[in-house]
Amino acid sequence: MKIVLLGSGNVATHLAQAFVAKGEEIVQVFSQNLNNAKILTDGVGGEPIDDLAAINYTADLYIIAVKDDAIESIANGLSLVNGLVVHTSGTTDLHTLSSKVKHAGVFYPLQTFSKTREVSFDQIPLCVEATDDIQLSILRNLALKLSTQVYQMDGNQRKVLHLAAVFACNFPNHLYALANQLLQQHQLDFEIIRPLIKETADKVMVNLPENMQTGPALRADETTLNKHFSMLNNMPELQNIYQTLSDSIKLMPK
Amino acid sequence: MKIVLLGSGNVATHLAQAFVAKGEEIVQVFSQNLNNAKILTDGVGGEPIDDLAAINYTADLYIIAVKDDAIESIANGLSLVNGLVVHTSGTTDLHTLSSKVKHAGVFYPLQTFSKTREVSFDQIPLCVEATDDIQLSILRNLALKLSTQVYQMDGNQRKVLHLAAVFACNFPNHLYALANQLLQQHQLDFEIIRPLIKETADKVMVNLPENMQTGPALRADETTLNKHFSMLNNMPELQNIYQTLSDSIKLMPK
Structure with missing residues:
Protein backbone atom coordinates (compact mmCIF):
# COMPACT_ATOMS: atom_id res chain seq x y z
CA MET A 1 0.00 0.00 0.00
CA LYS A 2 1.10 3.54 -0.77
CA ILE A 3 0.59 5.69 2.28
CA VAL A 4 0.66 9.46 2.73
CA LEU A 5 1.18 10.54 6.32
CA LEU A 6 -0.14 13.88 7.47
CA GLY A 7 1.58 14.77 10.71
CA SER A 8 5.01 14.13 12.23
CA GLY A 9 4.30 13.77 15.95
CA ASN A 10 4.39 10.73 18.24
CA VAL A 11 1.51 8.83 16.67
CA ALA A 12 2.62 9.62 13.08
CA THR A 13 6.17 8.53 13.83
CA HIS A 14 5.27 5.25 15.51
CA LEU A 15 2.66 4.39 12.86
CA ALA A 16 5.06 5.14 9.99
CA GLN A 17 7.74 2.94 11.51
CA ALA A 18 5.28 0.11 12.09
CA PHE A 19 3.91 0.26 8.52
CA VAL A 20 7.35 0.33 6.94
CA ALA A 21 8.38 -2.63 9.07
CA LYS A 22 5.43 -4.54 7.56
CA GLY A 23 6.41 -3.69 4.00
CA GLU A 24 4.07 -0.79 3.30
CA GLU A 25 5.41 2.27 1.48
CA ILE A 26 5.35 5.81 2.87
CA VAL A 27 5.22 8.03 -0.25
CA GLN A 28 4.90 11.41 1.49
CA VAL A 29 5.02 12.96 4.93
CA PHE A 30 3.29 16.31 5.35
CA SER A 31 4.09 18.66 8.20
CA GLN A 32 3.62 22.40 8.57
CA ASN A 33 7.25 22.34 9.63
CA LEU A 34 9.20 20.88 6.69
CA ASN A 35 12.12 19.99 8.92
CA ASN A 36 9.90 17.77 11.09
CA ALA A 37 8.63 16.04 7.94
CA LYS A 38 12.25 15.50 6.83
CA ILE A 39 13.26 13.99 10.16
CA LEU A 40 10.51 11.41 9.73
CA THR A 41 11.15 10.67 6.00
CA ASP A 42 14.85 10.26 6.80
CA GLY A 43 13.80 7.26 8.87
CA VAL A 44 10.90 5.81 6.90
CA GLY A 45 11.37 7.08 3.35
CA GLY A 46 9.08 9.20 1.18
CA GLU A 47 8.97 12.82 0.20
CA PRO A 48 8.72 15.49 2.90
CA ILE A 49 6.25 18.29 2.11
CA ASP A 50 4.88 21.33 3.92
CA ASP A 51 2.24 22.36 1.36
CA LEU A 52 -1.04 20.47 0.97
CA ALA A 53 -1.17 21.59 -2.68
CA ALA A 54 1.78 19.26 -3.32
CA ILE A 55 -0.11 16.19 -2.07
CA ASN A 56 0.19 12.97 -4.05
CA TYR A 57 -3.28 12.13 -5.41
CA THR A 58 -2.59 8.50 -6.23
CA ALA A 59 -1.86 6.99 -2.81
CA ASP A 60 -4.10 4.27 -1.35
CA LEU A 61 -4.27 5.63 2.18
CA TYR A 62 -3.98 9.05 3.77
CA ILE A 63 -3.43 9.01 7.51
CA ILE A 64 -4.15 12.26 9.35
CA ALA A 65 -2.24 12.04 12.63
CA VAL A 66 -2.34 15.60 13.93
CA LYS A 67 -3.90 17.44 16.86
CA ASP A 68 -7.69 17.05 16.93
CA ASP A 69 -8.42 20.68 16.12
CA ALA A 70 -6.23 20.56 12.99
CA ILE A 71 -7.93 17.50 11.45
CA GLU A 72 -10.71 19.41 9.70
CA SER A 73 -8.46 21.89 7.90
CA ILE A 74 -6.21 19.08 6.68
CA ALA A 75 -9.27 17.16 5.45
CA ASN A 76 -10.26 20.23 3.46
CA GLY A 77 -7.00 19.93 1.56
CA LEU A 78 -7.70 16.27 0.69
CA SER A 79 -11.11 16.70 -1.02
CA LEU A 80 -9.76 15.60 -4.40
CA VAL A 81 -8.02 12.37 -3.43
CA ASN A 82 -9.54 8.99 -4.33
CA GLY A 83 -7.83 6.93 -1.65
CA LEU A 84 -9.10 6.23 1.84
CA VAL A 85 -8.59 9.10 4.29
CA VAL A 86 -8.45 8.21 7.99
CA HIS A 87 -7.73 10.06 11.18
CA THR A 88 -6.20 8.58 14.34
CA SER A 89 -8.18 10.54 16.92
CA GLY A 90 -10.15 9.06 19.78
CA THR A 91 -12.53 11.97 20.06
CA THR A 92 -13.18 13.18 16.50
CA ASP A 93 -16.28 12.11 14.56
CA LEU A 94 -15.92 10.14 11.35
CA HIS A 95 -18.23 12.78 9.87
CA THR A 96 -15.48 15.41 10.19
CA LEU A 97 -13.74 13.49 7.38
CA SER A 98 -16.68 11.95 5.51
CA SER A 99 -18.16 15.40 4.92
CA LYS A 100 -14.96 16.43 3.08
CA VAL A 101 -13.51 13.40 1.30
CA LYS A 102 -14.79 10.49 -0.83
CA HIS A 103 -13.74 7.59 1.42
CA ALA A 104 -13.27 8.14 5.12
CA GLY A 105 -12.36 6.07 8.12
CA VAL A 106 -10.88 6.07 11.60
CA PHE A 107 -7.74 4.22 12.66
CA TYR A 108 -7.34 4.83 16.39
CA PRO A 109 -4.47 3.11 18.20
CA LEU A 110 -5.22 2.91 21.92
CA GLN A 111 -1.81 3.47 23.43
CA THR A 112 0.32 6.11 25.13
CA PHE A 113 3.15 7.10 22.80
CA SER A 114 6.40 8.84 23.67
CA LYS A 115 8.91 9.60 20.92
CA THR A 116 11.76 8.32 23.06
CA ARG A 117 10.16 4.93 23.73
CA GLU A 118 9.87 2.04 21.30
CA VAL A 119 6.46 0.43 21.11
CA SER A 120 5.53 -2.88 19.61
CA PHE A 121 2.24 -2.65 17.74
CA ASP A 122 1.49 -6.38 18.11
CA GLN A 123 -0.40 -5.83 21.35
CA ILE A 124 -1.82 -2.38 20.70
CA PRO A 125 -5.61 -2.36 20.30
CA LEU A 126 -6.47 -0.74 16.95
CA CYS A 127 -10.00 0.65 16.70
CA VAL A 128 -11.38 0.99 13.19
CA GLU A 129 -14.47 2.59 11.68
CA ALA A 130 -15.30 3.49 8.07
CA THR A 131 -18.03 4.96 5.89
CA ASP A 132 -18.76 1.67 4.11
CA ASP A 133 -18.01 -2.04 4.30
CA ILE A 134 -15.40 -2.06 1.55
CA GLN A 135 -13.32 0.64 3.22
CA LEU A 136 -13.83 -1.01 6.57
CA SER A 137 -12.52 -4.27 5.21
CA ILE A 138 -9.43 -2.53 3.76
CA LEU A 139 -8.81 -0.88 7.10
CA ARG A 140 -9.34 -4.07 9.11
CA ASN A 141 -6.89 -5.99 6.95
CA LEU A 142 -4.31 -3.26 7.26
CA ALA A 143 -4.79 -3.10 11.03
CA LEU A 144 -4.41 -6.88 11.33
CA LYS A 145 -0.97 -6.58 9.72
CA LEU A 146 0.14 -4.47 12.68
CA SER A 147 -1.75 -5.93 15.61
CA THR A 148 -3.60 -9.02 16.79
CA GLN A 149 -6.11 -6.78 18.57
CA VAL A 150 -8.36 -5.07 16.05
CA TYR A 151 -11.73 -3.74 17.19
CA GLN A 152 -14.49 -2.38 15.04
CA MET A 153 -16.52 0.21 16.94
CA ASP A 154 -18.68 3.24 16.31
CA GLY A 155 -17.71 6.81 17.15
CA ASN A 156 -19.63 6.84 20.39
CA GLN A 157 -17.85 3.76 21.71
CA ARG A 158 -14.51 5.16 20.57
CA MET B 1 15.01 -19.33 62.96
CA LYS B 2 11.96 -20.29 65.00
CA ILE B 3 9.14 -17.97 64.12
CA VAL B 4 5.79 -17.35 65.80
CA LEU B 5 3.26 -15.72 63.54
CA LEU B 6 0.49 -13.61 65.03
CA GLY B 7 -2.22 -13.19 62.42
CA SER B 8 -3.59 -15.30 59.58
CA GLY B 9 -4.52 -12.76 56.92
CA ASN B 10 -2.96 -11.94 53.55
CA VAL B 11 0.35 -10.61 54.85
CA ALA B 12 0.73 -13.36 57.46
CA THR B 13 -0.02 -16.05 54.88
CA HIS B 14 2.39 -14.77 52.23
CA LEU B 15 5.17 -14.13 54.78
CA ALA B 16 4.80 -17.58 56.32
CA GLN B 17 5.00 -19.26 52.92
CA ALA B 18 8.05 -17.21 51.97
CA PHE B 19 9.89 -17.97 55.23
CA VAL B 20 9.16 -21.69 55.05
CA ALA B 21 10.38 -21.74 51.44
CA LYS B 22 13.70 -20.31 52.73
CA GLY B 23 14.05 -22.99 55.41
CA GLU B 24 12.80 -21.05 58.44
CA GLU B 25 10.49 -22.80 60.89
CA ILE B 26 7.01 -21.61 61.83
CA VAL B 27 6.48 -22.91 65.36
CA GLN B 28 3.08 -21.35 66.04
CA VAL B 29 0.34 -19.39 64.31
CA PHE B 30 -1.96 -17.34 66.51
CA SER B 31 -5.38 -16.22 65.36
CA GLN B 32 -8.47 -15.21 67.32
CA ASN B 33 -10.22 -17.69 65.04
CA LEU B 34 -8.55 -21.06 65.63
CA ASN B 35 -9.82 -22.38 62.32
CA ASN B 36 -8.00 -19.62 60.41
CA ALA B 37 -4.82 -20.44 62.30
CA LYS B 38 -5.27 -24.11 61.36
CA ILE B 39 -5.75 -23.33 57.69
CA LEU B 40 -2.37 -21.57 57.72
CA THR B 41 -0.50 -24.18 59.80
CA ASP B 42 -1.87 -26.91 57.50
CA GLY B 43 0.19 -25.25 54.79
CA VAL B 44 3.30 -24.06 56.61
CA GLY B 45 3.49 -26.23 59.72
CA GLY B 46 3.48 -25.25 63.39
CA GLU B 47 0.87 -25.27 66.11
CA PRO B 48 -2.35 -23.30 65.68
CA ILE B 49 -3.40 -21.35 68.79
CA ASP B 50 -6.17 -18.89 69.65
CA ASP B 51 -5.01 -17.95 73.16
CA LEU B 52 -2.03 -15.66 73.75
CA ALA B 53 -1.43 -17.38 77.11
CA ALA B 54 -0.33 -20.45 75.12
CA ILE B 55 2.41 -18.55 73.29
CA ASN B 56 5.80 -20.24 72.86
CA TYR B 57 8.34 -18.17 74.81
CA THR B 58 11.46 -19.60 73.19
CA ALA B 59 11.04 -18.52 69.56
CA ASP B 60 13.55 -16.18 67.92
CA LEU B 61 11.07 -13.99 66.11
CA TYR B 62 7.45 -12.96 66.68
CA ILE B 63 5.76 -11.41 63.67
CA ILE B 64 2.59 -9.45 64.39
CA ALA B 65 0.73 -9.29 61.07
CA VAL B 66 -2.73 -8.11 62.10
CA LYS B 67 -4.86 -5.01 61.55
CA ASP B 68 -3.13 -1.87 62.82
CA ASP B 69 -5.54 -1.28 65.69
CA ALA B 70 -5.01 -4.82 67.04
CA ILE B 71 -1.19 -4.57 67.21
CA GLU B 72 -1.03 -2.99 70.66
CA SER B 73 -3.22 -5.55 72.42
CA ILE B 74 -1.22 -8.41 70.87
CA ALA B 75 2.01 -6.74 71.97
CA ASN B 76 0.64 -6.63 75.53
CA GLY B 77 0.42 -10.41 75.42
CA LEU B 78 4.09 -10.72 74.38
CA SER B 79 5.71 -8.74 77.21
CA LEU B 80 7.48 -11.81 78.59
CA VAL B 81 9.13 -13.12 75.42
CA ASN B 82 12.89 -12.71 74.86
CA GLY B 83 12.89 -12.92 71.07
CA LEU B 84 12.52 -10.07 68.65
CA VAL B 85 8.94 -8.83 68.20
CA VAL B 86 8.13 -7.06 64.93
CA HIS B 87 5.02 -5.71 63.30
CA THR B 88 4.41 -5.45 59.54
CA SER B 89 2.47 -2.19 59.50
CA GLY B 90 3.29 0.84 57.39
CA THR B 91 1.64 3.30 59.73
CA THR B 92 2.33 2.04 63.26
CA ASP B 93 5.17 3.46 65.37
CA LEU B 94 7.98 1.20 66.51
CA HIS B 95 7.25 2.63 69.96
CA THR B 96 3.90 0.81 70.04
CA LEU B 97 5.97 -2.37 70.38
CA SER B 98 9.13 -1.12 72.11
CA SER B 99 7.04 0.19 75.02
CA LYS B 100 5.73 -3.32 75.63
CA VAL B 101 8.42 -5.86 74.71
CA LYS B 102 12.19 -6.27 75.22
CA HIS B 103 13.30 -6.25 71.58
CA ALA B 104 11.17 -4.60 68.96
CA GLY B 105 11.33 -3.97 65.25
CA VAL B 106 9.38 -3.33 62.08
CA PHE B 107 9.30 -5.57 59.02
CA TYR B 108 7.13 -3.82 56.46
CA PRO B 109 6.73 -5.44 53.02
CA LEU B 110 5.69 -2.83 50.47
CA GLN B 111 3.31 -4.79 48.28
CA THR B 112 -0.38 -5.34 47.59
CA PHE B 113 -1.33 -8.85 48.71
CA SER B 114 -4.35 -10.89 47.69
CA LYS B 115 -4.83 -14.37 49.12
CA THR B 116 -5.69 -15.75 45.71
CA ARG B 117 -2.54 -14.45 44.03
CA GLU B 118 0.96 -15.83 44.38
CA VAL B 119 3.67 -13.30 45.00
CA SER B 120 7.39 -13.70 44.70
CA PHE B 121 9.18 -11.91 47.53
CA ASP B 122 12.43 -11.51 45.55
CA GLN B 123 11.37 -8.13 44.21
CA ILE B 124 9.30 -6.90 47.14
CA PRO B 125 10.88 -3.98 49.00
CA LEU B 126 11.19 -4.88 52.68
CA CYS B 127 11.48 -1.92 55.04
CA VAL B 128 13.14 -2.64 58.37
CA GLU B 129 13.59 -0.69 61.59
CA ALA B 130 14.61 -1.85 65.07
CA THR B 131 15.29 -0.57 68.57
CA ASP B 132 19.02 -1.32 68.41
CA ASP B 133 21.76 -2.24 65.96
CA ILE B 134 21.91 -5.94 66.91
CA GLN B 135 18.20 -6.44 66.31
CA LEU B 136 18.42 -4.38 63.16
CA SER B 137 21.19 -6.59 61.84
CA ILE B 138 19.15 -9.75 62.61
CA LEU B 139 16.19 -8.26 60.79
CA ARG B 140 18.24 -7.10 57.79
CA ASN B 141 19.79 -10.53 57.36
CA LEU B 142 16.41 -12.19 57.58
CA ALA B 143 14.93 -9.74 55.07
CA LEU B 144 17.82 -10.33 52.65
CA LYS B 145 16.92 -14.03 52.61
CA LEU B 146 13.55 -13.11 51.13
CA SER B 147 14.29 -10.12 48.94
CA THR B 148 17.09 -8.28 47.16
CA GLN B 149 15.46 -4.97 48.07
CA VAL B 150 15.89 -4.28 51.77
CA TYR B 151 15.60 -0.70 53.00
CA GLN B 152 16.36 0.60 56.45
CA MET B 153 14.20 3.60 57.26
CA ASP B 154 12.72 5.40 60.23
CA GLY B 155 9.05 5.44 61.14
CA ASN B 156 8.44 8.81 59.56
CA GLN B 157 9.81 7.68 56.19
CA ARG B 158 7.83 4.45 56.44
Missing part, protein backbone atom coordinates in the same frame (compact mmCIF):
# COMPACT_ATOMS: atom_id res chain seq x y z
CA LYS A 159 -15.11 8.37 22.50
CA VAL A 160 -15.97 6.41 25.63
CA LEU A 161 -12.83 4.35 25.17
CA HIS A 162 -10.77 7.52 24.85
CA LEU A 163 -12.30 8.85 28.07
CA ALA A 164 -11.73 5.51 29.83
CA ALA A 165 -8.10 5.68 28.70
CA VAL A 166 -7.67 8.98 30.56
CA PHE A 167 -8.85 7.21 33.72
CA ALA A 168 -6.70 4.13 33.08
CA CYS A 169 -3.51 5.82 31.85
CA ASN A 170 -3.18 9.59 32.24
CA PHE A 171 -4.60 9.74 35.77
CA PRO A 172 -2.67 6.75 37.16
CA ASN A 173 0.57 8.16 35.73
CA HIS A 174 -0.15 11.47 37.43
CA LEU A 175 -0.75 9.64 40.71
CA TYR A 176 2.63 7.92 40.29
CA ALA A 177 4.12 11.41 39.91
CA LEU A 178 2.40 12.64 43.08
CA ALA A 179 3.66 9.57 44.94
CA ASN A 180 7.16 10.46 43.78
CA GLN A 181 6.65 14.03 45.03
CA LEU A 182 5.91 12.64 48.50
CA LEU A 183 8.87 10.26 48.38
CA GLN A 184 11.34 12.93 47.26
CA GLN A 185 10.31 15.23 50.10
CA HIS A 186 11.50 12.52 52.49
CA GLN A 187 14.66 11.40 50.70
CA LEU A 188 13.09 8.20 49.40
CA ASP A 189 13.84 7.03 45.88
CA PHE A 190 11.07 6.28 43.35
CA GLU A 191 12.79 2.92 42.84
CA ILE A 192 11.32 1.64 46.09
CA ILE A 193 7.75 1.94 44.82
CA ARG A 194 8.24 0.51 41.32
CA PRO A 195 7.53 -3.14 42.24
CA LEU A 196 4.21 -2.05 43.76
CA ILE A 197 3.22 -0.16 40.61
CA LYS A 198 4.13 -3.14 38.47
CA GLU A 199 2.19 -5.62 40.60
CA THR A 200 -0.85 -3.33 40.71
CA ALA A 201 -0.95 -3.28 36.89
CA ASP A 202 -0.05 -6.98 36.55
CA LYS A 203 -2.93 -7.97 38.82
CA VAL A 204 -5.53 -6.51 36.47
CA MET A 205 -4.03 -8.25 33.43
CA VAL A 206 -5.77 -11.42 34.62
CA ASN A 207 -8.41 -10.04 36.99
CA LEU A 208 -10.94 -7.23 37.00
CA PRO A 209 -9.81 -4.19 39.01
CA GLU A 210 -13.00 -4.05 41.08
CA ASN A 211 -12.00 -7.43 42.55
CA MET A 212 -8.39 -6.37 43.22
CA GLN A 213 -8.91 -3.22 45.29
CA THR A 214 -6.89 -2.98 48.53
CA GLY A 215 -6.05 -0.19 50.97
CA PRO A 216 -7.49 1.79 53.88
CA ALA A 217 -10.48 3.26 51.98
CA LEU A 218 -11.71 -0.19 50.93
CA ARG A 219 -11.42 -1.41 54.53
CA ALA A 220 -13.06 1.82 55.75
CA ASP A 221 -10.05 2.04 58.08
CA GLU A 222 -10.80 5.53 59.41
CA THR A 223 -7.74 5.59 61.69
CA THR A 224 -5.35 5.24 58.75
CA LEU A 225 -7.43 7.51 56.52
CA ASN A 226 -7.29 10.23 59.19
CA LYS A 227 -3.54 9.77 59.70
CA HIS A 228 -2.93 10.10 55.96
CA PHE A 229 -5.22 13.09 55.76
CA SER A 230 -3.30 14.98 58.45
CA MET A 231 0.04 14.10 56.84
CA LEU A 232 -1.20 16.08 53.82
CA ASN A 233 -2.18 19.19 55.82
CA ASN A 234 0.53 21.22 54.08
CA MET A 235 -0.41 19.92 50.63
CA PRO A 236 -4.08 20.88 50.16
CA GLU A 237 -4.10 19.73 46.52
CA LEU A 238 -2.97 16.20 47.42
CA GLN A 239 -5.30 16.23 50.40
CA ASN A 240 -8.22 17.01 48.12
CA ILE A 241 -7.25 14.19 45.74
CA TYR A 242 -6.81 11.81 48.66
CA GLN A 243 -10.29 12.65 49.98
CA THR A 244 -11.99 12.54 46.57
CA LEU A 245 -10.59 9.15 45.58
CA SER A 246 -11.01 7.59 49.03
CA ASP A 247 -14.66 8.67 49.08
CA SER A 248 -15.13 7.17 45.62
CA ILE A 249 -13.55 3.85 46.68
CA LYS A 250 -15.94 3.69 49.65
CA LEU A 251 -18.90 4.15 47.28
CA MET A 252 -17.95 1.22 45.03
CA PRO A 253 -20.26 -1.80 45.30
CA LYS A 254 -18.38 -4.58 47.15
CA LYS B 159 4.61 6.37 57.01
CA VAL B 160 5.30 8.55 53.98
CA LEU B 161 6.02 5.45 51.93
CA HIS B 162 2.73 3.92 53.05
CA LEU B 163 0.90 7.09 52.01
CA ALA B 164 2.75 7.18 48.67
CA ALA B 165 1.70 3.55 48.14
CA VAL B 166 -1.95 4.60 48.36
CA PHE B 167 -1.32 7.08 45.56
CA ALA B 168 0.70 4.59 43.48
CA CYS B 169 -1.42 1.46 44.01
CA ASN B 170 -4.85 1.83 45.64
CA PHE B 171 -5.85 4.94 43.69
CA PRO B 172 -4.66 3.74 40.25
CA ASN B 173 -6.48 0.43 40.77
CA HIS B 174 -9.65 2.33 41.60
CA LEU B 175 -9.24 4.41 38.44
CA TYR B 176 -8.90 1.16 36.44
CA ALA B 177 -12.21 0.10 38.00
CA LEU B 178 -13.87 3.39 37.04
CA ALA B 179 -12.55 2.99 33.50
CA ASN B 180 -14.14 -0.45 33.42
CA GLN B 181 -17.41 1.04 34.63
CA LEU B 182 -17.39 3.39 31.63
CA LEU B 183 -16.47 0.59 29.22
CA GLN B 184 -19.17 -1.77 30.49
CA GLN B 185 -21.85 0.89 30.06
CA HIS B 186 -21.00 0.88 26.35
CA GLN B 187 -20.54 -2.85 25.78
CA LEU B 188 -16.75 -2.61 25.66
CA ASP B 189 -14.64 -5.27 27.31
CA PHE B 190 -11.95 -4.40 29.89
CA GLU B 191 -9.58 -6.50 27.75
CA ILE B 192 -9.28 -3.65 25.26
CA ILE B 193 -7.68 -1.33 27.81
CA ARG B 194 -5.26 -3.80 29.42
CA PRO B 195 -2.32 -3.12 27.05
CA LEU B 196 -2.59 0.59 27.85
CA ILE B 197 -2.52 -0.07 31.61
CA LYS B 198 0.49 -2.33 31.19
CA GLU B 199 2.43 0.16 29.07
CA THR B 200 1.63 3.02 31.47
CA ALA B 201 3.16 1.05 34.35
CA ASP B 202 6.04 -0.31 32.23
CA LYS B 203 7.03 3.22 31.19
CA VAL B 204 7.74 4.26 34.77
CA MET B 205 9.87 1.18 35.44
CA VAL B 206 12.68 2.91 33.56
CA ASN B 207 11.56 6.56 33.63
CA LEU B 208 10.17 8.98 36.16
CA PRO B 209 6.40 9.46 35.88
CA GLU B 210 6.64 13.26 35.72
CA ASN B 211 8.47 12.83 32.40
CA MET B 212 5.97 10.32 31.01
CA GLN B 213 2.69 12.23 31.40
CA THR B 214 0.43 12.33 28.35
CA GLY B 215 -3.20 13.26 27.71
CA PRO B 216 -5.49 16.25 27.24
CA ALA B 217 -4.84 17.88 30.64
CA LEU B 218 -1.06 17.94 30.04
CA ARG B 219 -1.61 19.52 26.62
CA ALA B 220 -4.19 21.92 28.14
CA ASP B 221 -6.44 20.69 25.31
CA GLU B 222 -9.62 22.43 26.53
CA THR B 223 -11.72 21.10 23.62
CA THR B 224 -11.15 17.50 24.64
CA LEU B 225 -11.35 18.27 28.36
CA ASN B 226 -14.75 19.90 27.81
CA LYS B 227 -15.98 16.99 25.66
CA HIS B 228 -14.97 14.51 28.36
CA PHE B 229 -16.53 16.64 31.05
CA SER B 230 -19.92 16.72 29.30
CA MET B 231 -19.79 12.97 28.66
CA LEU B 232 -19.74 12.58 32.46
CA ASN B 233 -22.76 14.82 33.07
CA ASN B 234 -24.78 11.87 34.36
CA MET B 235 -21.94 10.62 36.57
CA PRO B 236 -21.18 13.53 38.93
CA GLU B 237 -18.74 11.46 41.00
CA LEU B 238 -16.59 10.61 37.98
CA GLN B 239 -16.94 14.16 36.72
CA ASN B 240 -15.57 15.44 40.01
CA ILE B 241 -12.62 13.03 39.85
CA TYR B 242 -11.98 14.00 36.22
CA GLN B 243 -11.91 17.69 37.13
CA THR B 244 -9.80 17.25 40.27
CA LEU B 245 -7.11 15.17 38.59
CA SER B 246 -7.04 17.21 35.37
CA ASP B 247 -6.59 20.41 37.41
CA SER B 248 -3.76 18.75 39.32
CA ILE B 249 -2.02 17.64 36.10
CA LYS B 250 -2.19 21.23 34.81
CA LEU B 251 -0.51 22.44 38.00
CA MET B 252 2.50 20.10 37.68
CA PRO B 253 5.76 21.85 36.80
CA LYS B 254 6.64 20.99 33.18
